[in-house]
Amino acid sequence: MFGETLAAFPESRVMDGFYGGADRIEAMADHVLERMPARAALLGHSMGARVALEIIRKAPDRVERLALVDTGVHPVKPGEQEGRYRLRDLGRAQGMAALVAQWLPPMMGDAAARDDALMARLTTMCVSAGLVVFEAQIEALLYRPALDALLPAIGCPTAAIVGDQDRWSPVAQHEAIAAAIPGARLHVVPDAGHMLPAEAPDAFNRIVAQWLTMPAADQPGD
Template identity: 45%
Template sequence: MNKPVLLLLPGLLCDGANWAPQCRALADLADCRVAAYGALDSIEAMATHVLSTAPPGAFSLAGHSMGGRVALEVLRRAPERVERLALLDTGFQALPEGAAGEQERAARLDLLSLARAFGMRAMGEPWARGMVHPACVGTPVFETILEMIARSTPQIFEAQIRALLGRPDASELLPQIVCPTLLLCGREDRWSPPERHQSMHAMMPTSRLQIVEASGHMTTLEQPQAVSQGLAAWMGASLIETGSVAQGPA
């Protein structure tokens, strides 16, 4: 029997390493596939690419950070193909108007200038410190995050910044989502804090909210077991310590 497809959408400057622990943990449960965006520079183009490269038929869909915004756009375009939706450490609103929006734009462009001048890893070291729980800094997990950032390029960074600055607003979409939905967030996420996910939860009648303790923004790597357990439950199964899967009700 073929396993159900689970599409995993990485965040800003992330690649397959973003989801590697979950791919291992859920291998018996799902056909896990991690998307790549190349140099696409809009959330809409990324969603189109995800749909055009996905296998035929329906799939479960999980997005982390920027990938969550892409996942929402995928669902907006093809709701009949999304069996389940998981949104991790993400948001749903467009770039705010006025000073707040200009401040975000300036901060992102400052990081891009740093990457162009000194390289991706040099930019990533101070940036990543704000993305993780303080206890994660200096650990092998933190090194994994830096290596992932370093594999990218300033050109890709610029394209993804354009995508985020031009991100669509999903406020009207959230109440229309009827598929089983998991909202997951690190307790110490300063980029996409729990309060934002609580607001999303209140707008989404079929959602379940999971807050992951001792984690910042990079939950999939900081607390991989908790995230994998949450995703397994969302897919109607449970994980045991060996990593194998016990089937439960869908």
């Protein structure tokens, strides 16, 4: 997912996506806090963005700046649990490859979905994570903490980044996120879906470079 971003920013680090097998966002945040530098620019994608927000709640002094990528801040929606459990049950019955074959394509932008090499790499990534990790992560998402009161209190430079073809976490969600966080900037990448960092890495990395130089003075009250 972040291979080209790591190459472009060699000083960056990726925290493992499995969070020690944790099945709650709060525990995932603790896992990262134990391993991240004392202070860092923190970028989270999808569920990882919710983990990043929990880190902000727990230890705001450790986050220099924040990027929330292809994500949401809404509570559990009607029918969400049933949909996630249908995928879980498909994986239990037919294996992880069958689960990923159903779950991944709708996540992709139109061009990326036709890129066989990219789809093969992402499929391998997801399948290799395994069903145990998938089950832990959907439980974490279904019991995710509320965020409404947190967003207006965020005081570090923040970017909300999304692909314009993200049908899972659409642009409107990121518009709302940017509106709720003081001074936050919204970036919409054309022709990319939910897997934006892998689908459009050059465009994504340009935005990351901007975010890393986003001055704190942009924040109201500074």
